[in-house]
Amino acid sequence: MQTQPSTKGKAMKYKALAVAFVLAVGLAAWLGATNASAAPVAPQGAKAAPETGEMAPAMRDYTFEQKSQFVDDMKKELTAIDNELKSLNAKAEQLGAEELVDTKDKLLKLEAIYKLDIVRGDWLEAEKRLQRAENAAEPTWNDVKHDFGKAYDELKDSFEKTRQWVNDNVEP
Secondary structure: OOOOOOOHHHHHHHHHHHHHHHHHHOOOOHHHOOOOOOOOOOOOOOOOOOOOOOOOOOHHHOOOOHHHHHHHHHHHHHHHHHHHHHHHHHHHHHHOOOOOOOOHHHHHHHHHHHHHHHHHHHHHHHHHHHHHOOOHHHHHHHHHHHHHHHHHHHHHHHHHHHHHHHHOOOOO
16 A cells, blocks of 8 residues: 655645745845945946937837838847847756755755846747737837837846856856
């Protein structure tokens, strides 16, 4: 006669996971607060996102007649970011893959995954806005293009900061 694992054991496992997650979020918030005074460092060769809220001149130059070219170019940009996100995610997942790993590595892994999930949300928002641009009519083209530009700038900013954080905190 086989016995099934007790629900008490499962509940303890879930409680331990929940406590680890809360600790990771707390550590992330604490690390963010202690590093908030430090100026963000942009990766070498990276372009700074416009701070004025205006979209980059390259996006502004696309006319309605060039809509399909704009969509194709931006899909390539989003694909490149998606591929890098997958690479960073794999790097984060490898952290703490060993059986005997310390709590710091586990917390770093959770924080990295959390930060990458935020960037993934920004990516999904930019993709949604690009779909709207793809379906836009001429009267709404500039507004929809501008909306995508804002979402794309937010994505690039969060992606660059997260990529830098992962590269600084997660061993290859």
